[in-house]
Amino acid sequence: MTSTAPAPARGEAAGGTAVELRGITKRFPGVVANSDIDISVRVGTVHALVGENGAGKSTLMKILYGMQKPDEGTIAVDGRQVSFSSPGDAIDAGIGMVHQHFMLADNLTVLENVVLGAEPGGFGRLDTGAARRRIKELSDAYGLDVRPDRLVEDLGVGDRQRVEILKVLYRGARILILDEPTAVLVPQEVEELFGNLRGLKAEGITILFISHKLDEVLSVADEITVIRRGTTVATVRPADVTARRLAELMVGGELPSPETRESTVRADQVVLSIEGLSVRSPDGRAVLDDISLRIRAGEVLGIAGVEGNGQAELVEAIMGLRPATGRVRLGDRDLTGLDTRHRREAGIGFIPEDRHRQGLLLEAPLWENRILGHQTQAPNVSGPWIDRGGARADTERIVRDYDVRTPGIDVPASALSGGNQQKLIIGREMSGDPVLLLAAHPTRGVDVGAQAQIWDALRAARADGLAVLLISADLDELIGLSDTIEVILRGRLVGTADPRTVTPEELGSAMTGAGGDTGPGADPDLDDPLPGTAGPGLTGTGTTGTGSPSSDGRDDLDGRGES
Amino acid sequence: MRRFDLQRMGLGLAAPVLALVVALLLSSVALIISRNSPLTTFKSMLDYGVDPGTIVQTLNRSTTYYLSGLAVAIGFRMNLFNIGVDGQYRIAAFFAAVVGGWLVLPGPLLMIVVVLVAVVVGAIWAGIAAVLKATRGVSEVISTIMLNVIGGGIVAYLLDPGRLGTLIGSQQVSTRPMPADAYLPGIPLPGGDVYGFVVVAILCGAAYWVLLSRTRFGFDLRATGLSEPAAVASGVSVKRMVVRTMLLSGGVAGLVGMPLLLGESHAYASDFPAGYGFSGIAIALLGRNHPIGIAIGALLWSFLEQSAQILDLEGVPKEIVTIMQGVTVLSVVIAYELVRRFSLAQEQRRVGAELRAAAPAEEAS
Numbered sequence: 034m035t036s037t038a039p040a041p042a043r044g045e046a047a048g049g050t051a052v053e054l055r056g057i058t059k060r061f062p063g064v065v066a067n068s069d070i071d072i073s074v075r076v077g078t079v080h081a082l083v084g085e086n087g088a089g090k091s092t093l094m095k096i097l098y099g100m101q102k103p104d105e106g107t108i109a110v111d112g113r114q115v116s117f118s119s120p121g122d123a124i125d126a127g128i129g130m131v132h133q134h135f136m137l138a139d140n141l142t143v144l145e146n147v148v149l150g151a152e153p154g155g156f157g158r159l160d161t162g163a164a165r166r167r168i169k170e171l172s173d174a175y176g177l178d179v180r181p182d183r184l185v186e187d188l189g190v191g192d193r194q195r196v197e198i199l200k201v202l203y204r205g206a207r208i209l210i211l212d213e214p215t216a217v218l219v220p221q222e223v224e225e226l227f228g229n230l231r232g233l234k235a236e237g238i239t240i241l242f243i244s245h246k247l248d249e250v251l252s253v254a255d256e257i258t259v260i261r262r263g264t265t266v267a268t269v270r271p272a273d274v275t276a277r278r279l280a281e282l283m284v285g286g287e288l289p290s291p292e293t294r295e296s297t298v299r300a301d302q303v304v305l306s307i308e309g310l311s312v313r314s315p316d317g318r319a320v321l322d323d324i325s326l327r328i329r330a331g332e333v334l335g336i337a338g339v340e341g342n343g344q345a346e347l348v349e350a351i352m353g354l355r356p357a358t359g360r361v362r363l364g365d366r367d368l369t370g371l372d373t374r375h376r377r378e379a380g381i382g383f384i385p386e387d388r389h390r391q392g393l394l395l396e397a398p399l400w401e402n403r404i405l406g407h408q409t410q411a412p413n414v415s416g417p418w419i420d421r422g423g424a425r426a427d428t429e430r431i432v433r434d435y436d437v438r439t440p441g442i443d444v445p446a447s448a449l450s451g452g453n454q455q456k457l458i459i460g461r462e463m464s465g466d467p468v469l470l471l472a473a474h475p476t477r478g479v480d481v482g483a484q485a486q487i488w489d490a491l492r493a494a495r496a497d498g499l500a501v502l503l504i505s506a507d508l509d510e511l512i513g514l515s516d517t518i519e520v521i522l523r524g525r526l527v528g529t530a531d532p533r534t535v536t537p538e539e540l541g542s543a544m545t546g547a548g549g550d551t552g553p554g555a556d557p558d559l560d561d562p563l564p565g566t567a568g569p570g571l572t573g574t575g576t577t578g579t580g581s582p583s584s585d586g587r588d589d590l591d592g593r594g595e596s
Numbered sequence: 597m598r599r600f601d602l603q604r605m606g607l608g609l610a611a612p613v614l615a616l617v618v619a620l621l622l623s624s625v626a627l628i629i630s631r632n633s634p635l636t637t638f639k640s641m642l643d644y645g646v647d648p649g650t651i652v653q654t655l656n657r658s659t660t661y662y663l664s665g666l667a668v669a670i671g672f673r674m675n676l677f678n679i680g681v682d683g684q685y686r687i688a689a690f691f692a693a694v695v696g697g698w699l700v701l702p703g704p705l706l707m708i709v710v711v712l713v714a715v716v717v718g719a720i721w722a723g724i725a726a727v728l729k730a731t732r733g734v735s736e737v738i739s740t741i742m743l744n745v746i747g748g749g750i751v752a753y754l755l756d757p758g759r760l761g762t763l764i765g766s767q768q769v770s771t772r773p774m775p776a777d778a779y780l781p782g783i784p785l786p787g788g789d790v791y792g793f794v795v796v797a798i799l800c801g802a803a804y805w806v807l808l809s810r811t812r813f814g815f816d817l818r819a820t821g822l823s824e825p826a827a828v829a830s831g832v833s834v835k836r837m838v839v840r841t842m843l844l845s846g847g848v849a850g851l852v853g854m855p856l857l858l859g860e861s862h863a864y865a866s867d868f869p870a871g872y873g874f875s876g877i878a879i880a881l882l883g884r885n886h887p888i889g890i891a892i893g894a895l896l897w898s899f900l901e902q903s904a905q906i907l908d909l910e911g912v913p914k915e916i917v918t919i920m921q922g923v924t925v926l927s928v929v930i931a932y933e934l935v936r937r938f939s940l941a942q943e944q945r946r947v948g949a950e951l952r953a954a955a956p957a958e959e960a961s
């Protein structure tokens with residue numbers, strides 16, 4: 034960690050420090066989510082906060098936005114020390130948050146959404162005139178191009194995001210927190226958003242931009258703070274750093290060692306074969322388009338892709354959780370048309386991407402969670418009856434073998450830390466001798482120790498001949514564990530990479546569909562905030578996002594297409 | 597581990613005690629506002645409530661309420677709101693009474709047939725809502741409420757001298773009475789006979805407990821109630837579970853009218869009581885969907901109703917009991933939620949503390 038330092042030479046640019054976090058520490062039962070975080074953000078800059086999933090970015094933002102109280106440390110806004118006990122306090126201090134998932138009422142107009150909760154007027158009367166004027170002012174001042182009287186349900190994703198931003202500005206925010214704002218946007222919209230951010234910055238608004246997409250961060254941020262394992266490891270300027278260097282800072286250079294990877298692939302033994310698998314979204318769009326792949330015994334097939342490109346749908350389609358067309362075979366058996374339970378019985382283990390939603394019954398004790406997903410299999414049941422003794426004994430075994438840190442098997446799953454919950458899930462999914470394991474983000478949000486243990490468990494199972502489909506947003510994990518990597522983009526498999534030779538940057542480029550391009554970090558133009566030469570995937574289709582397209586039109590999308 | 601179990605038990609008791617105290621206090625406030633003395637009112641209710649005759653009435657009503665509470669609780673455990681128990685038990689009791697009046701069979705056999713008809717009709721009536729939900733996504737809350745009205749209408753239409761009813765006396769329309777050998781004998785107590793059906797109700801409670809906590813079906817049902825996405829990922833077919841659970845709930849709902857039909861009225865007349873299904877909702881809430889909790893809830897509910905009979909004589913409006921019932925449900929629900937959150941947080945802290953103590957080195961890294 035060469036550049037471990039708080040922001041260099043504070044106050045060198047115009048303005049002072051907008052937000053200063055010192056020694057922020059937040060503990061949750063069994064895990065430390067944040068420890069000793071130091072960040073200072075200068076007024077009128079875009080400050081990016083990068084880190085892997087689970088590194089502690091969102092906890093930190095929740096602390097800054099008053100949703101959680103830090104156990105230790107201080108927060109200063111505009112030089113004054115503050116203590117927030119609710120988002121209301123943060124809003125009063127001029128901090129606004131744009132959530133990743135929009136919080137808009139579809140059946141209301143933009144104006145109604147913006148004023149919701151801060152209605153002008155009094156005595157039950159809504160002063161729409163004043164609100165409309167103010168929205169117009171803000172929209173013009175910051176180049177947001179928001180029209181107050183449109184219904185939110187008619188707006189596209191990019192427009193909704195601008196409404197969210199305007200909503201926050203309307204409440205007087207001078208410091209904006211954007212939580213993974215590009216996750217839901219297509220590349221052109223990303224460009225427009227970045228244009229908006231530059232406009233806001235020019236007007237003196239300070240922006241905290243959370244992301245794990247390095248190319249975007251490098252193109253839009255003035256300063257970048259890297260968080261790893263809950264603590265700040267460096268603050269750097271985009272000009273001084275490459276994407277490769279940032280990636281190293283994010284994972285701490287501890288890339289899983291490739292020498293453990295002597296191949297265990299049993300070439301003659303195909304476990305999973307998929308042919309022409311397609312999934313359509315309710316509106317008829319193909320979210321998974323004609324996927325074909327095979328996984329052999331002892332092979333880990335990694336799927337690399339930006340989230341939302343069909344990985345989740347692929348896993349769900351294989352599990353039978355989502356209607357799909359095409360064939361899925363497990364060994365000699367055709368799974369097409371079987372329901373989830375039968376697929377599990379055929380020998381599929383499933384580590385879901387969201388363990389709280391799909392993996393656990395949080396309020397049920399550990400031993401009941403052991404039964405979950407294996408309700409028809411020994412040792413949990415005998416005939417129609419639950420075999421409590423068998424299930425409890427086997428839970429004890431999992432707790433022991435997978436090092437699940439818990440005082441007992443009668444505590445509810447919610448009492449365990451994320452890493453221990455995940456180890457329980459992995460132990461459970463490995464029992465009953467599965468032949469195929471679908472592992473979606475198996476180490477997301479778990480601490481270092483648990484991560485290493487989970488990796489070891491996956492390696493051991495692979496050596497025993499398990500076939501694994503691995504989905505991960507952590508490219509180093511993908512490269513370190515996989516025997517083969519397939520790249521998924523917009524629901525299609527677009528390329529194959531050899532994990533022995535590929536670098537995270539190459540993979541990153543392929544994931545965004547920019548092929549060949551070797552890493553945005555090497556590009557000297559990046560210091561210049563204008564796009565055009567920005568990273569792969571960001572180069573839109575001819576529209577640069579500055580200014581606002583379509584001045585009159587009812588329909589933004591049309592306007593954008595023509596401009 | 598032992599200490600921890602004791603603490604858990606303590607917390608388990610804290611909620612109902614807390615709730616009852618709050619309910620008593622709030623009821624007292626209501627009494628004071630209506631210019632009555634809480635102490636004398638409670639005392640006269642208690643005195644009247646422990647009278648042998650009242651006890652029998654209370655037990656009889658509890659039997660009915662218990663079945664109703666069970667029927668609702670089955671749905672609750674899966675996050676299904678069967679608001680339609682009321683319609684289900686009335687239409688079930690009606691058809692059961694019709695069959696009981698027309699069919700010629702030896703008494704005990706007839707009783708069994710009557711009960712089976714009630715279960716099947718109740719299940720079918722609930723099944724309509726289940727199929728609508730599973731195939732069309734119609735909320736069971738809406739459909740069961742509407743089916744209550746439809747069921748009531750059907751019964752009213754058929755219970756007519758020209759159709760399935762007969763005129764008894766000058767005003768009353770009823771189904772044809774069941775033969776005397778199909779009267780279910782009661783259990784004699786000092787204050788009178790308790791419905792023999794109380795035995796069936798107790799068996800139902802035991803079956804409910806076994807089904808939910810010891811069987812695969814019960815596990816799937818509870819898992820679906822705790823987290824639907826997790827249940828789906830574990831291989832539970834939620835649609836199938838919706839249908840099965842609603843059928844089960846409706847089947848038990850069909851039993852609600854049986855204590856009265858077999859033990860007392862022996863026919864379905866136009867004054868056959870309605871509203872037990874709604875009491876069942878409150879009782880299931882009171883009993884936290886636990887078979888013993890529901891029993892306590894049913895006893896408390898009917899005790900309040902029966903002991904209130906004395907209040908008119910004391911010059912206290914009987915409606916005060918409705919306030920007491922409402923306040924009790926509210927305070928029970930709130931108290932349990934408070935205790936649940938408290939113990940969950942407690943548990944997390946405890947696990948965290950134990951692990952930190954076990955591995956202090958781990959934390960530092």
